[in-house]
Amino acid sequence: MARILVAEDDRDLRSLLACILEDAGHDVTEAGNGTEALEKIEITEPDLLLLDIIMPEFDGFEVMEKLKDIPVAEGMMPIIVLSALAPRKGEARAWKLGARHHIPKQFNPTRVELSVKVALRDAAEEDEKAGRMARDTRCSGPDRWAR
Secondary structure, three states, rough: OOEEEEEEOOOHHHHHHHHHHHHOOEEEEEOHHHHHHHHHHHHOOOOOOEOOOOOOOOHHHHHHHHHHOOOHHOOOOOEEEEEEOOOHHHHHHHHHEEEEEEOOOOOOHHHHHHHHHHHHHHHHHHHHHHHHHHHHHHOOOOOOOOO
């Protein structure tokens, strides 16, 4: 299925999320802080990032800001924010930085699986649409048929 990076500083919660995602057929890599998450993004080029907001070294917001400087993250893998923060406190900022979904820390496995599935589906549809638009642009214009 998909390569997923779980960036969460709580070891037990990180392991639980990894188990949920592995049981759903995904290949999971784990990071325990923001610095490690950025390093692993460059190495593993994940299809999706499940990102805690409150972490040591770099918090989730800083990780999302720094993704702009990482060439392999240029296409921006979907980001699902995992947070104990009240949704209104961090959700708007996370959305502006590229997050697609929010999962509160009190979650159930089904919520995690469905959020991942929807985020990956949405990303695939956006990639397909972007590909169609690029093909349409390449094949249009007044010089297209001139010989």
